[in-house]
Amino acid sequence: MTLLYIVLSTFIGGLLSVLIAASLTVALLGRIVKHLVSLSTGVLLGTALLNILPEAFENRAAPPQGLFITLLCGLMFFFLLEKVELYRHNHHHEGDGHHHHHHFDAEQAGRGGMSVLLGDSIHNFCDGIIIAAAFLTDLHLGLATAVAIIAHEIPQEVGDYIVLLNAGLSRSKALAFNAISGLAAVAGGIVGYFIVGPWEALFPYLLVAASSSFIYVAVADLIPQLQRRLPWRDTVLQLAWLGAGLALVVVIVMVSGEHGSPGGH
Numbered sequence: 001m002t003l004l005y006i007v008l009s010t011f012i013g014g015l016l017s018v019l020i021a022a023s024l025t026v027a028l029l030g031r032i033v034k035h036l037v038s039l040s041t042g043v044l045l046g047t048a049l050l051n052i053l054p055e056a057f058e059n060r061a062a063p064p065q066g067l068f069i070t071l072l073c074g075l076m077f078f079f080l081l082e083k084v085e086l087y088r089h090n091h092h093h094e095g096d097g098h099h100h101h102h103h104f105d106a107e108q109a110g111r112g113g114m115s116v117l118l119g120d121s122i123h124n125f126c127d128g129i130i131i132a133a134a135f136l137t138d139l140h141l142g143l144a145t146a147v148a149i150i151a152h153e154i155p156q157e158v159g160d161y162i163v164l165l166n167a168g169l170s171r172s173k174a175l176a177f178n179a180i181s182g183l184a185a186v187a188g189g190i191v192g193y194f195i196v197g198p199w200e201a202l203f204p205y206l207l208v209a210a211s212s213s214f215i216y217v218a219v220a221d222l223i224p225q226l227q228r229r230l231p232w233r234d235t236v237l238q239l240a241w242l243g244a245g246l247a248l249v250v251v252i253v254m255v256s257g258e259h260g261s262p263g264g265h
Contacts, residue, residue: 013150017161034238035238036158045245047147048211052141055207056203121180
C-alpha cells in the first residue's frame with residue numbers, strides 16, 4: 001500500500017499541472033501563476049518548519065547536531081546545483097507582470113528552456129525520492145509532503161508551459177514536455193521506495209534534506225519574486241494566498257495529530 005500511495009502522489013502532482021495548463025487560456029494562466037507562487041511559498045515553508053523538521057528531530061537516535069549539519073549541507077547543495085542551472089524554477093514569462101522584454105519566452109524556450117526542462121525533471125525525480133522517504137517514515141507525513149510538493153509543482157509546470165507555448169510550440173507538444181517532466185517524480189518515488197526503504201536509520205536525515213529543499217526553493221526562488229512594490233490591494237491578496245498555504249499545512253498537522261501517527265511501512 002505504501003508504494004501505491006507513493007506512485008499516486010507523485011503521479012497526481014504532474015497530472016494536475018498538465019490538466020490545469022490544458023484547460024485554461026494562456027492569459028488566465030499568466031494571472032493565476034503569481035497567486036499560486038504565493039500559495040506554494042506558504043505551503044513549502046509551513047511543511048518544512050511545522051511538519052517535516054519536527055518529525056525528524058523527534059527521532060532520538062539522530063543527534064540534533066548531525067541533523068543541523070545535514071540541513072546546512074542541503075542548503076549549500078541546492079545553491080551549488082542552481083549555480084549549474086539544474087535546479088532552476090521557471091515562474092517567469094511574458095505577461096506575468098515582471099516587464100520582460102519581447103521574445104523573452106522564445107529565449108527561455110531555446111537552450112535555456114531545455115535546461116529548465118532538464119532541471120525540472122531532475123528536481124521532480126528528487127521530489128519523488130523525498131515523497132517516498134516521507135511515506136516510509138509516516139503515512140500522514142507522506143501526505144503532507146506530497147501536498148507541499150504538488151502545491152509547488154503546479155505553478156512551476158504551468159510557468160514552463162506558458163514559456164513553451166509563447167515560444168511557438170503547439171499545445172500538445174508543450175503539454176507532452178510537461179507530462180514527461182512530471183513523470184520523473186513517479187520514477188523517483190519508485191526508486192526511492194526500493195533504495196531508501198531498507199535504510200530506516202537514515203530517514204531523519206532524508207527528511208531534513210527534504211526540508212532544506214523546501215526552504216531553499218521558498219527563500220531563494222519564490223520569496224524574491226514576491227518582494228516587489230505592489231498596490232496595497234495586491235499586497236493584501238499576496239499575503240492572503242501565502243497565509244492560505246500556511247493555514248493548509250496547519251490543518252494537515254492538526255488532523256494528523258488527531259489521528260495519531262501510525263507508521264507508513
